[in-house]
Amino acid sequence: MxxxxxxxxxxxxxxxxxxxxxxxxxxxxxxxxxxxxxxxxxxxxxxxxxxxxxxxxxxxxxxxxxxxxxxxxxxxxxxxxxxxxxxxxxxxxxxxxxxxxxxxxxxxxxxxxxxxxxxxxxxxxxxxxxxxxxxxxxxxxxxxxxxxxxxxxxxxxxxxxxxxxxxxxxxxxxxxxxxxxxxxxxxxxxxxxxxxxxxxxxxxxxxxxxxxxxxxxxLRKQKVSFFIESFQNKGKVYWHGKKTNPGKLIVFTIQGILSVTFTVFFACFKLFKRDFFKENAKVEIYSKFQFYLQSILNYKSRT
Incomplete structure (x- = not known):
């Protein structure tokens, strides 16, 4: 055709x-x-x-x-x-x-x-x-x-x-x-x-x-639980198709710890703002945490 x-x-x-x-x-x-x-x-x-x-x-x-x-x-x-x-x-x-x-x-x-x-x-x-x-x-x-x-x-x-x-x-x-x-x-x-x-x-x-x-x-996507599930699944496929080695995992883990720590700090600070709700804090903190956690748990070494 x-x-x-x-x-x-x-x-x-x-x-x-x-x-x-x-x-x-x-x-x-x-x-x-x-x-x-x-x-x-x-x-x-x-x-x-x-x-x-x-x-x-x-x-x-x-x-x-x-x-x-x-x-x-x-x-x-x-x-x-x-x-x-x-x-x-x-x-x-x-x-x-x-x-x-x-x-x-x-x-x-x-x-x-x-x-x-x-x-x-x-x-x-x-x-x-x-x-x-x-x-x-x-x-x-x-x-x-x-x-x-x-x-x-x-x-x-x-x-x-x-x-x-x-x-x-x-x-x-x-x-x-x-x-x-x-x-x-x-x-x-x-x-x-x-x-x-x-x-x-x-x-x-x-x-x-x-x-x-x-x-x-x-509306089903306007829930904290959806964000968590979404970022969990993004973490599970993060390494797909990438060349990996233990060094990259170590760097990624350190990056994750720092990123989640800073996210917690800034999310708590933003709770004092009128347009930032506890749901927003949960979305930002839990989503990032789950992304890094699932990425680390699903890591496989590939060359």
């Missing part, structure tokens, strides 16, 4: 048909319609197919069923099915701003990135608890410099708002399938492992801070 377009928007979904409709509506409202849409249904048993069919007349869209459960399997199926030279991944619980595709195409034309990403902002469809900070639901704080630029070694693209040269994905074998989200199982790390590989292959990673989406922050 071929296409006269250069961009396919890939949406991987698992039983979130009601949210998928908002996502597809945001693509209908794009200022530029020069793109294909590919919905990868990862064993959905809700009405996802009906939602996709309802957009057939207004989007260049098709659905593909990926039976191997896991977000990485779905993402890999997406770029392999795409008929364009570039693919953009958009989360199924996100809404692209109206100039999203236009910004993608202009970035492709003007820069030599192998992959680039943008900013996600919080979308409080179900409401917002008083202590939850907008910064918790956004990656904006990591990209304080505005505009388009190449990322440094410690910066990475968010998976839910990311654009890749399709050949770059093919040459790197795509997303690793032994980590990452799997059905209702919370896991992370697959995007970072892939992007490290792209850098090893000599490709540039970029950011365009005008590439914006609104990403759902449901």
């Amino acid at each position: 071929t296409s006269d377009k250069i961009l396919t928007v890939i949406i991987c979904t698992y039983n979130r048909a009601s949210l998928l409709k908002y996502c597809l509506d945001s693509l209908v409202n794009q200022k530029c319609n020069d793109f294909d849409v590919l919905v990868i249904s990862n064993n959905c048993d809700d009405n996802t197919s009906e939602v996709v069919k309802s957009f057939h007349k207004i989007l260049s869209i098709r659905e593909v069923i990926e039976k191997e459960q896991g977000l990485s399997f779905a993402r890999n199926r997406g770029y392999r099915e795409a008929a364009t030279s570039w693919v953009a991944y958009l989360d199924d619980d996100a809404m692209a701003h109206s100039n999203w595709v236009k910004v993608i195409l202009s970035t492709i034309k003007s820069y030599d990135f192998g992959a680039f990403g943008g900013i996600y902002l919080p979308w409080y469809k179900e409401g917002k608890v008083k202590w939850y900070k907008d910064s918790y639901g956004s990656n904006q704080k990591f990209f304080k410099q505005k505009g388009v630029y190449e990322l440094s070694g410690i910066q990475f693209i968010s998976g839910g708002n990311a654009v890749y040269d399709r050949m770059a994905l093919m040459s790197s074998d795509g997303f690793p399938t032994d980590i990452g989200m799997n059905g209702d199982i919370l896991s992370y790390g697959e995007e970072i492992v892939l992007q490290r590989q792209l850098k090893k292959n000599g490709l540039k990673l970029g950011i365009n801070t005008d590439l914006l989406i609104d990403h759902l922050v449901p």
